[in-house]
Amino acid sequence: MVLSSFRPARTLLLLVAGLALLGTVLFFSWPAGIVLGLTGGVAAVIMIGHTMARQAAAEPHDGHLDLTPSVEVALRDDVRRLRRSLGDDYADFVRAAVLVVGSQWASVAALQRGLGIQQDRARRLLSALEDEGFVGALTGTHARDVLIAQEDVPQLERLLVR
Structure with a gap:
């Protein structure tokens, strides 16, 4: 909040x-x-x-994605914008988002190991995940907070892969 x-x-x-x-x-x-x-x-x-x-x-919030029809339409527009802005990097962004939300662990090292990518690329992807609201801000040397519940991985994949 x-x-x-x-x-x-x-x-x-x-x-x-x-x-x-x-x-x-x-x-x-x-x-x-x-x-x-x-x-x-x-x-x-x-x-x-x-x-x-x-x-x-x-104001209880359980961390789950609330995908009402109007929210889903708005999210689809955001996904299109994200696809355009990331270009060829979009596929890696989706893989990173699914890995981070599924494991509930957002760190450069985790992305490097999980996706088999270099450190600078993992840093850029983690920054993009922060910009899009998937993970929280950098807090020193700790892993970032994951802002989407693990149970929402199937919905997330469905929404991002379209």
């Missing part, structure tokens, strides 16, 4: 910023500014966490 979708959270972030500014201004009347800044900041962060947890619980 994206933070921008949490309206109360954005309001609370503005509150934190305001309290931090107020704490900075009151810093010169030291300990009051420090105490106000710390207390207000911690309280606001706790409120943001509780608000986000409540909203996340209210």
